[in-house]
Amino acid sequence: DELAIYLSTDIESVNDPIKWWYEHRPVFPRLSRMALDYLTIPATSVDVERLFSRGRILLSHLRNRMSAQTTRALLCLGSWSRLKLVKDEDVRKV
Incomplete structure (x- = not known):
C-alpha cells in the first residue's frame, strides 16, 4: 500500500514539494499524482473554466x-x- 509506505518513511526537509513529488513518481505513482494535482494550479484558462x-x-x-x-x-x-x-x-x- 503506497500510503502505508509513504507514512513509514523518514521525514525530510524539502524546499520544493512539487519537485519532490515529481521525482518520487516511480515510488509513489498514485500519491504523487494526487499531490501534484492538489499542489499545482491550472495553467490555462480552459482548465480554470x-x-x-x-x-x-x-x-x-x-x-x-x-x-x-x-x-x-x-x-x-x-x-x-x-x-x-x-x-x-x-x-x-x-
Whole structure:
C-alpha cells in the first residue's frame, strides 16, 4: 500500500514539494499524482473554466452551504476518480 509506505518513511526537509513529488513518481505513482494535482494550479484558462464549471455543478442551489474545504476535497476526489487514482469503494468507506 503506497500510503502505508509513504507514512513509514523518514521525514525530510524539502524546499520544493512539487519537485519532490515529481521525482518520487516511480515510488509513489498514485500519491504523487494526487499531490501534484492538489499542489499545482491550472495553467490555462480552459482548465480554470472547466474547474469553475464543475464547481458550479457541485455547488448547486441544493448544496450551497458546503465549505470551501469540502468543495475543494470533492473536486479533487472527482478528478482522482476519473484518473482511476482512487477506488469508489475506498471513498464509500470514508
